[in-house]
Amino acid sequence: MKSAKHALVVGGGVIGLTSAFQLARHGWRVTLFDPRPGGGATWAAAGMIAPSAEIGAGEAANYGLQSGALDAWRGFANDLRKVTQKELSIVEIGTLLLGWDGSDRRMVEQFAQIAADLGVVPRRVSLDEEPGMFDGVSPRISDGLLVEGDAWLDPDQVVAYVSEANEALGVSIVKEVVVSVGGDGTRVEATTPSDSFVGDIGVIATGAGALPTGAVTSGKHVVRPIHGITVRVRGIDRSAQPMIRSFVRGSTVYMVSRPGGYDVLGASSEERHEAGAQVGEVQRLLRDALDVVPALETAVILETREGNRPASDDLRPFFEVLGDGRWSWSSGHFRHGVTLAPIAANEALRFAERVA
Ligand SMILES: Cc1cc2nc3c(=O)[nH]c(=O)nc-3n(C[C@H](O)[C@H](O)[C@H](O)COP(=O)(O)OP(=O)(O)OC[C@H]3O[C@@H](n4cnc5c(N)ncnc54)[C@H](O)[C@@H]3O)c2cc1C
Structure with missing residues (x-):
C-alpha cells in the first residue's frame, strides 16, 4: 500500500x-x-x-x-x-520583445526566424498603433514583437x-x-x-x-552554478501590459511588473562561485533597464536578490x-x-x- x-x-x-x-x-x-x-x-x-x-x-x-x-x-x-x-496567480500576459539599438533590433529579427521554425509566430506591434503597450518605454524604441501566451507567476x-x-x-x-x-x-x-x-x-x-x-x-x-541577480524596485505599474524583454548592446534585460508597481528587473548571468551581488553587475543591469524603460528613473530600490542557476x-x-x-x-x-x-x-x- x-x-x-x-x-x-x-x-x-x-x-x-x-x-x-x-x-x-x-x-x-x-x-x-x-x-x-x-x-x-x-x-x-x-x-x-x-x-x-x-x-x-x-x-x-x-x-x-x-x-x-x-x-x-x-x-x-x-x-x-x-x-x-x-x-496561485498565473498571469498569462505575453512578452513584448524589444531591441535597443540597430544591432539589438537585428537580434529581435533573428529571434523571429528561430521562433518561426518552432511554430511561434509573434505579432509585430508599434508605438503608433498600440501606445499603451509601450508605457514607460524609451521613445527611441518604436516597435517590437509581442509573444502572446507567455506567463509569469x-x-x-x-x-x-x-x-x-x-x-x-x-x-x-x-x-x-x-x-x-x-x-x-x-x-x-x-x-x-x-x-x-x-x-x-x-x-x-x-x-x-x-x-x-x-x-x-x-x-x-x-x-555548475551560473550566478545571477534580480533587482526589485517599487516603480511603475505595467502589470496590465506584457512583460518586457529587450536586447541591449547585445545583452538581455527583462522587467516583470506586478500589480501595485512592484517590478522585478533581471537578470545578470555570470560563471562565478563567489557569493554577493557585485557593484558592476547591479550597475549594468540597472543601466540597461533604465535605457529601455526610462520611467524607472524615480523607482525606489527595494532589494537585490542573488542565486546560482543549476546548469548541466x-x-x-x-x-x-x-x-x-x-x-x-x-x-x-x-x-x-x-x-x-x-x-x-x-x-x-x-x-x-x-x-x-
Ligand atoms: C537571477 C535569477 C533569475 C531567474 N529567473 C527565473 C525565471 O524567471 N523563471 C524560471 O523558470 N527560472 C528562473 N531562474 C532559475 C530558477 O531559479 C532555478 O532553475 C530554480 O530555482 C532551480 O530550483 P532548485 O530547487 O533546483 O534549486 P534551488 O532553488 O537553488 O534550491 C536548492 C535548495 O537545496 C538546498 N540544499 C542544497 N544543498 C543541500 C543539502 N546538502 N541538504 C539540504 N538542502 C540542501 C538549498 O538550501 C536550496 O534551498 C532564475 C534564477 C536566477 C538566479
Whole structure:
C-alpha cells in the first residue's frame, strides 16, 4: 500500500518543494531537508514561465519541454487549491520583445526566424498603433514583437503556498543540511549533522549545490552554478501590459511588473562561485533597464536578490536514478527551474511509484 512508503527529499527549492507536494498528495510520507527552504536560486527568480520569448538557436529540445510548462502549472495550481483553498496567480500576459539599438533590433529579427521554425509566430506591434503597450518605454524604441501566451507567476507565492500545502499534508521539514546519503538497496538513508533518517526512496534536489557525500552518480551529468541577480524596485505599474524583454548592446534585460508597481528587473548571468551581488553587475543591469524603460528613473530600490542557476553540460534538465536505484537526482534546470518545476515534480512521483 502506497501510503506506508516514506520519501526523503533533499533540498527545498522550487524543485524539492513541488516534488515533496506531489509525493505527499499521492499518499507518501515525506521528509524534506533544507536549512533554508526557498532560499536558493528560487529566491532570486523572477518567475517568468515564458519559454517562447527566450527561444535561442539550438534550443528546440528545451523549448519542446518548456512549452508544456504552462499547462503543467495550471494543473499544479488546481491540485494546490484542493489542499490550501488558495489560488496561485498565473498571469498569462505575453512578452513584448524589444531591441535597443540597430544591432539589438537585428537580434529581435533573428529571434523571429528561430521562433518561426518552432511554430511561434509573434505579432509585430508599434508605438503608433498600440501606445499603451509601450508605457514607460524609451521613445527611441518604436516597435517590437509581442509573444502572446507567455506567463509569469511569483516564486515567493509558490514557496509560501506549496509550503503551506506540504504542512497540511504532513510533510516533515528538517531545517538541516544533508551531509551524506546511503542505503542498502531496500531503503535509503540521509544523515544530517544531528541525526539519521531512513526512507524507501530519495530525491536529491539541491540545485547548484554540491551533492551530499555518498550520492553515486553515473558521471553523465555535472552541474555548475551560473550566478545571477534580480533587482526589485517599487516603480511603475505595467502589470496590465506584457512583460518586457529587450536586447541591449547585445545583452538581455527583462522587467516583470506586478500589480501595485512592484517590478522585478533581471537578470545578470555570470560563471562565478563567489557569493554577493557585485557593484558592476547591479550597475549594468540597472543601466540597461533604465535605457529601455526610462520611467524607472524615480523607482525606489527595494532589494537585490542573488542565486546560482543549476546548469548541466548541455543546459538541459535531467532526472537521474542513482546508484542502487532508490535515490534520484533532479537538477540542471538552469534558467527555467520555476518554469519546469511541476514537470520535475511529476517525474519524482513517477520514479517513486516505479520503485515502490
Ligand atoms: C537571477 C535569477 C533569475 C531567474 N529567473 C527565473 C525565471 O524567471 N523563471 C524560471 O523558470 N527560472 C528562473 N531562474 C532559475 C530558477 O531559479 C532555478 O532553475 C530554480 O530555482 C532551480 O530550483 P532548485 O530547487 O533546483 O534549486 P534551488 O532553488 O537553488 O534550491 C536548492 C535548495 O537545496 C538546498 N540544499 C542544497 N544543498 C543541500 C543539502 N546538502 N541538504 C539540504 N538542502 C540542501 C538549498 O538550501 C536550496 O534551498 C532564475 C534564477 C536566477 C538566479
